[in-house]
Amino acid sequence: MFIIDPHCHMVSRTTADYETMALAGVVAISEPAFWAGFDRSPAGFVDYYRQLTEFEPKRAAQFGIDHYCWICLNPKEAEDLGKAKEVLAEIPKFLDKPTVLGVGEIGLNKNTPNEAKVFQQHVQMAIDTWEKSKAAGATGGHHLILIHTPHLEDKLKGTKWTLEMLKDFGSKIDHSRVLIDHVEEHTIKIVKDAGYWAGMTLYPVSKCTPQRAVDMIEMHGAERLMVNAAADWGVSDPLNTHRTMLEAKKRGHALETLMTVFYNNPARFFGQCPKFKPRPMRVEEVRE
Numbered sequence: 702m703f704i705i706d707p708h709c710h711m712v713s714r715t716t717a718d719y720e721t722m723a724l725a726g727v728v729a730i731s732e733p734a735f736w737a738g739f740d741r742s743p744a745g746f747v748d749y750y751r752q753l754t755e756f757e758p759k760r761a762a763q764f765g766i767d768h769y770c771w772i773c774l775n776p777k778e779a780e781d782l783g784k785a786k787e788v789l790a791e792i793p794k795f796l797d798k799p800t801v802l803g804v805g806e807i808g809l810n811k812n813t814p815n816e817a818k819v820f821q822q823h824v825q826m827a828i829d830t831w832e833k834s835k836a837a838g839a840t841g842g843h844h845l846i847l848i849h850t851p852h853l854e855d856k857l858k859g860t861k862w863t864l865e866m867l868k869d870f871g872s873k874i875d876h877s878r879v880l881i882d883h884v885e886e887h888t889i890k891i892v893k894d895a896g897y898w899a900g901m902t903l904y905p906v907s908k909c910t911p912q913r914a915v916d917m918i919e920m921h922g923a924e925r926l927m928v929n930a931a932a933d934w935g936v937s938d939p940l941n942t943h944r945t946m947l948e949a950k951k952r953g954h955a956l957e958t959l960m961t962v963f964y965n966n967p968a969r970f971f972g973q974c975p976k977f978k979p980r981p982m983r984v985e986e987v988r989e
């Protein structure tokens with residue numbers, strides 16, 4: 702079966718990881734812009750965006766994987782509003798690149814007022830810069846948006862605040878064009894009930910496990926739900942998405958459910974951007 706991994710930080714992974722993922726059926730990866738483990742200068746961000754849009758697609762293509770990315774200033778570096786202003790001025794230049802799906806991963810990290818301000822500026826940018834794409838024939842009201850939610854004790858408060866801020870944009874925000882990531886048991890329901898797409902992030906330690914992810918699929922349904930490995934420079938594993946699929950298989954879930962969560966849902970969400978090529982598949986196509 703084919704898999705689309707909706708959230709992996711491949712700049713931190715080896716070329717051997719691409720090969721492993723390709724051997725395990727990964728056909729496409731979406732890579733949000735994130736924190737490098739240290740704070741960068743505005744010029745460092747431009748270099749990073751070039752790496753995401755120029756180098757990574759080539760590295761992935763060696764293994765037949767389509768590589769897509771998202772551009773933003775990550776929440777961890779949003780505290781310095783002067784720097785944020787400079788970096789945000791560079792982002793529109795990258796949004797129309799051939800493999801850029803939208804603005805992300807934006808959001809809150811420690812739930813500070815400055816993080817909230819920069820989050821709102823990014824959302825406004827996704828709306829304001831859409832006109833050019835629209836003129837090129839794209840449909841929808843704004844660029845796709847990928848949202849990071851804080852971890853541990855900050856998660857519930859941060860998720861609720863994020864939803865409130867999105868609500869303030871009113872009809873300018875199309876809920877079907879927003880993916881809210883790192884949901885857990887106490888946040889998945891409010892995200893799905895509000896009509897957004899939800900992503901579950903698997904980590905080998907401390908956070909969501911394959912067992913917990915499958916429990917959440919069983920409790921909340923496969924609709925508008927995705928699973929990702931979020932592999933990055935920390936302790937992480939690009940095959941955790943597969944481990945979740947294996948856990949679902951062991952519990953007897955139908956091929957159709959597996960296809961929905963691990964391939965068709967990402968294909969449907971990302972496919973709202975015409976640059977994303979993999980199309981949803983029917984279960985018969987996989988059985989053939």
Ligand SMILES: [Zn+2]
Nearest residue numbers: 733735806931
């Ligand atoms: Zn991430």
